[in-house]
């Protein structure tokens with residue numbers, strides 16, 4: 001659990017670090033179901049880890065809820081001398097999948113806070129959209145309920161002018 005502040009709002013986020021190894025993948029898939037935001041992380045000093053991202057994306061598409069927010073991360077950016085994956089390759093892949101992209105380093109803290117803040121922002125934005133989507137039909141329902149109630153009112157001098165539709 002971690003609390004971060006986004007647009008002046010304190011948000012408590014729960015972070016799961018899923019295992020990358022093949023043998024844990026059955027367990028990993030169970031984490032996807034409740035996820036609202038996902039970092040897809042490769043290691044810039046490992047071309048293989050970059051190639052694996054496509055597999056992770058297809059797993060996420062299959063098992064994560066629709067509308068889950070995703071960000072691509074190229075970690076170990078401090079290991080410049082061992083770099084096997086260019087920054088542009090990361091940018092290109094992120095663009096293909098419509099994701100934001102950061103190169104990070106857990107050792108130097110490069111872009112760690114920024115990427116967490118961004119993912120939280122994206123999740124909040126997605127939720128705001130969801131809520132706005134819900135608000136419109138709800139107000140229609142209210143309007144409808146009012147009409148029905150009017151129709152049920154007994155006719156009298158007070159209501160007769162209101163029930164005239166001509």
Ligand SMILES: Nc1nc2c(ncn2[C@@H]2O[C@H](COP(=O)(O)OP(=O)(O)OP(=O)(O)O)[C@@H](O)[C@H]2O)c(=O)[nH]1
Pocket residue numbers: 017018019020021075076077078079104105106107108
């Ligand atoms: N230089 C450098 N090393 C890192 C960085 N992040 C992680 N490491 C090292 O990479 C190794 C693997 O780190 P983990 O955090 O276990 O990686 P993981 O992807 O969670 O590994 P699994 O859970 O086994 O899939 C450790 O030795 C870390 O110290 C980084 O940004 N820079």
